[in-house]
Amino acid sequence: MSKTPSLDVSPADPMNDPAALVGVIEQIFDSVLITTTDLELPGPAIVYANSAFCAKTGYSAAELIGQTPRILQGSGTDQAVLERLKHNLLNGEFFEGCTVNYRKNGEPYMVRWNIRPYFSEQQNRSYYISVQREVTREVALEQTHQRVVESVVEGIIAVDPSGHVTLVNPAGQTILGKPDQAAWIGESWQVLFGSLSSDDVTDLVQPITRVLQTGATLTGHRSQIKRPDGSLLDIEMSVTPLQLSPDSELGCVIILRDNTDQRRFEKRLWNAANRDALTQAYSRRFGDEIIAREIQRAEADQTPLALVYFDIDYFKSVNDTHGHDAGDYVLKTLVATVTDRLRQTDYLIRWGGEEFVVILPATTGEMAMTVAEAIRLRVASTELDHGLGHVEISAGVAQYQLHEGFRAWFRRADEALYEAKGAGRNQVHSA
Template identity: 35%
Template sequence: MPLTPDRLDNVERVIQAAPIGICVTDAQGRFERVNPTYCEFYGYREEELIGQPFTLVVPEANRPILQALHDRFIAGEDDEELAQEWEVHGKDGELRNILARAARIVDNQGAVKKVTFVVDITERKRMEQRLEFLARHDELTGLLNRRAGLALLEEEIARSRRYSTPLAIAACDLDHFKRINDRHGHAAGDNVLREAAMRMRRALRQHDHLVRTGGEEFLVILPGISLAEGWQAMERLRLALSATPLEAPPLTLTLSAGVAELAPGEDSDALMERADRALYGAKEAGRNRVLEAAQPVMGKATKSG
């Protein structure tokens, strides 16, 4: 229900005392009233806002959209807007997130105004984004986690079959990682994993995928390349990893890897099993090397085959 003139005296008291941000704008969208909570949230003094367009607190790219929505609301029939989430910024330029709801009122002179109620949901949005990130990524390294990586592998296998393009993968892990934890502690081990992940990511192409499958183990998905090209890519990665010794703890990182190319009719489990066997072969041969996986026997490309 719209606010009538005889109720406007109470509005000012509500605006000043409310624990949420409240502003009143005129029909053109200029600030007429702002309460202390609103000023505190945005970092402005009241006198800095009064008379300014409300789009002052909106990222420049979104200002035309917000102004158009304001104009339609002022001219429309609805007395209240549905609650909507928006990205805004304070005087310091820092981006924030709000939940905003508005009501249309009429003052003593019959002028239409808009009252907007603002709730700060910045921390909630950050938490939601963090949880969404952790659902798909490893917290320590920022790489895709095992679940997301395996799902991505299925997508790449489907794409490889659809477009008849090659696909290679590599199973790899850091050599003697247990010794690092035993000698230097788990905190040092975590630093080594982060550094290794960063170096490996830099050594790969932009559209390759690096996955931390667990511990010091990684999966590399290499779309569009053959077994031989996959071996070359992993050899470059191996050399890049060991090129510069770490300072803390002082050691040289080495890596063992097994590379396999997707065979016709092969499923993801069989493909990864072949890569794993090649990885174990690299370890048994002395580590710090990349081995190609044996091609599957005809008729046994898949686990069910």
């Protein structure tokens, strides 16, 4: 039978107990230290240290007994933690903390420990029992994770099962528009994301709610947020549900990516592919797609659809007299003038040279005549720079007739434009 490590049972010893109890403590993986309760220097005094404590610190039991635990402290020990320790113990309270201790050879290590008062009725005196565990690797890993979280460009927001925000990294604070984590910690995520939404931007509360209700991950959700200063920011949001235990409610991690530059880049690519480079009107190629789609919609919904086909009168003389740069300026000014008169649902297409087509959804021929006449008057009254004076347009208008197709429809508008030219220009005619 192996010999149980002995503990000197004496008036100064906290244990008036069989050696079996010592054997149990000796088998504990964590370090255990028992001291007197004198917190003023040179105390407290160590009266017992288990084998795990000795192995961890490099001190033998003989070297520790009678010494103060202060021999484990050094320059890296957090004095604020020690002050809290003293405060708790003086008030008879449980203490738990983490700081740097030093082994006998001077090597620092991170320790997480707790201390609780213990009163021995047999001894009629009190002691402190401390259970300690080295967490050097865990703290290093935690710090690494923290540095990663703080360094990533994506905003990271953690929400606990009770629905409160527990983490907002620096990138998240920037994206949210409040560079102060304390402004968000403890806040309800619904209040937070509700404040980022408005009538102008997509509601973010609903997609996050669906994740928490269904447990399904959300990725690549594009939207906008309205920050406290009123600015709008394009974002891409992903939400991953988190469950701490099978019976607990879901929390989540929300990743926000500032998508402003990406959106701008995508818009530039789209414009390059679908807009006329000079005037920024829609290109002829994209115009074909627009027309096909609007015809299909008009056929399906039985709604009116109108087309205005116009060009600039005597545009060749502008180029011949003033040069092509002046001609380019006239075209760009014309597009800006016409666009300002159109609805968001209308389409202005550069058909070629100085020719343009306007597609007017949900518009009758009579209504289109009114629009075309307003455009003609606006163009004619626009004063051009560089001594160019004014330009005028002629236009032909045609309402789409069910099942006639684009060719027949456009031909009628073209004929109306030809009639306007023949009647003296600067006019609008209807097919």
